Amino acid sequence: MASRRSFVGLLVLFAALAAKAHANDPAAVPECPTSPAAEQPTSNNVRLVTGSPYSALGISQTVTTLPDGHRIVRQNTIRQWRDSEGRTRSEFSLSTIGGTRPLELNTTVTVIDDPEVRERYLLQSSNKVAVTMPIVPCRVNAGLEPDLSVGPPRPAGLPMNVTAPVKLGQRNVNGETAAGSRVEATIPAGAIGNEKPINMSAEQWYGKNLQVVVEATYRDPRTGETRYKLSNIHRAEPDAKLFQVPDNYTKRPAVAPAPKHR
Amino acid sequence: MTIQDPHPHLALLLKQYARDLAQSAPSSHLDARIDHLVAGHLQISAPVPLQRRRRVAFYAAAAAFAALAIGAGIFIGMRLEQSRAGFAAAQTGAHDTLWPSADLTMWPTDSVLFKIPAEYSAKGTLVAVDPDSKHGSTRYWIDVVVSNDGTFRIEQVVPAYSTQKNGGHDGVAP
Numbered sequence: 241m242a243s244r245r246s247f248v249g250l251l252v253l254f255a256a257l258a259a260k261a262h263a264n265d266p267a268a269v270p271e272c273p274t275s276p277a278a279e280q281p282t283s284n285n286v287r288l289v290t291g292s293p294y295s296a297l298g299i300s301q302t303v304t305t306l307p308d309g310h311r312i313v314r315q316n317t318i319r320q321w322r323d324s325e326g327r328t329r330s331e332f333s334l335s336t337i338g339g340t341r342p343l344e345l346n347t348t349v350t351v352i353d354d355p356e357v358r359e360r361y362l363l364q365s366s367n368k369v370a371v372t373m374p375i376v377p378c379r380v381n382a383g384l385e386p387d388l389s390v391g392p393p394r395p396a397g398l399p400m401n402v403t404a405p406v407k408l409g410q411r412n413v414n415g416e417t418a419a420g421s422r423v424e425a426t427i428p429a430g431a432i433g434n435e436k437p438i439n440m441s442a443e444q445w446y447g448k449n450l451q452v453v454v455e456a457t458y459r460d461p462r463t464g465e466t467r468y469k470l471s472n473i474h475r476a477e478p479d480a481k482l483f484q485v486p487d488n489y490t491k492r493p494a495v496a497p498a499p500k501h502r
Numbered sequence: 503m504t505i506q507d508p509h510p511h512l513a514l515l516l517k518q519y520a521r522d523l524a525q526s527a528p529s530s531h532l533d534a535r536i537d538h539l540v541a542g543h544l545q546i547s548a549p550v551p552l553q554r555r556r557r558v559a560f561y562a563a564a565a566a567f568a569a570l571a572i573g574a575g576i577f578i579g580m581r582l583e584q585s586r587a588g589f590a591a592a593q594t595g596a597h598d599t600l601w602p603s604a605d606l607t608m609w610p611t612d613s614v615l616f617k618i619p620a621e622y623s624a625k626g627t628l629v630a631v632d633p634d635s636k637h638g639s640t641r642y643w644i645d646v647v648v649s650n651d652g653t654f655r656i657e658q659v660v661p662a663y664s665t666q667k668n669g670g671h672d673g674v675a676p
């Protein structure tokens with residue numbers, strides 16, 4: 241009788257394992273959409289890159305030159321970590337975010353993405369709260385760089401003509417083989433009261449091994465030129481504690497905003 | 503009831519039957535035929551031992567249950583997958599007004615969207631403030647997108663009172 245019970249127990253266990261195995265099967269992680277035109281974007285989509293740990297420092301510097309010749313220089317940094325399992329930690333040290341209305345932040349935001357549990361943790365150091373939100377891991381073809389198909393950031397609804405991405409070949413960036421792409425975009429004359437077309441461009445160099453952007457240049461005459469570069473790249477496995485919510489933090493689910501009435 | 507004096511005709515028939523019965527003898531092959539028939543019947547439908555029959559029935563039921571359980575396991579796994587995707591889709595639906603596809607610089611990218619409370623300073627610039635502090639002036643929620651491709655941008659600026667009416671926020675305090 242005991243053997244029959246254990247046999248049935250094994251069957252139940254096998255069924256549970258079958259369910260879990262399907263949910264965690266790498267093949268069950270869908271491929272990332274290749275372009276926003278192909279699929280509605282999901283802000284929950286998180287690229288899953290496994291087996292390629294690293295840590296690095298990204299520096300983004302925006303220089304705006306005023307008509308009288310004055311220059312405004314703003315700098316933001318991103319410290320990045322990724323472990324072999326694909327978990328990531330990003331610490332965004334934000335001073336000012338440019339735009340038609342610049343935002344002075346002077347704060348650091350820490351974000352941990354854990355694809356295994358499909359959660360994103362946004363750490364709020366001021367009140368020791370980790371805001372949690374669901375994420376959907378997706379995989380990208382390691383041999384392909386992302387499709388740079390949309391162009392520089394712009395307000396929604398602004399008419400803009402965007403060229404097809406131009407391949408710039410490959411070059412070495414800080415020891416990383418990177419593939420370059422470039423798109424150009426134009427706001428037609430008169431769209432925002434401009435007498436002449438406004439030309440913008442975005443150029444990105446994508447590390448084929450790291451599978452992250454290692455260098456980028458964005459030019460927009462309205463806000464200036466932004467240069468981004470990834471440096472201090474280390475391939476060692478980061479400390480596992482970096483990807484855990486500190487014990488003294490309270491987890492709280494994010495409050496989804498109510499849909500707007502249209 | 504006994505018959506003392508049967509009818510003469512009946513008495514005659516009884517005497518003849520008694521005589522025939524006394525003269526009859528069993529066939530010499532009868533026992534062999536009966537033995538053969540009984541042996542053949544045993545060979546055709548020999549009863550399976552009860553214990554063996556139970557064991558076969560148990561394993562048949564177990565195999566059917568295993569197939570059912572595996573199917574249920576895969577089904578549950580698929581439903582889990584779909585429910586996650588569905589929840590994500592629901593979340594996306596709530597966010598789509600904050601994340602129009604036309605505003606992405608690269609796809610896919612590693613971006614984070616969060617809200618920051620801010621007020622205008624005396625210099626006329628938007629400055630992030632503590633969400634728990636008292637309002638010095640009109641407060642706004644700034645939707646900010648920061649990405650690992652070096653892009654930082656303000657997605658939209660919404661007066662705080664309308665955000666409160668629309669279901670709260672997850673602000674990041676400076």
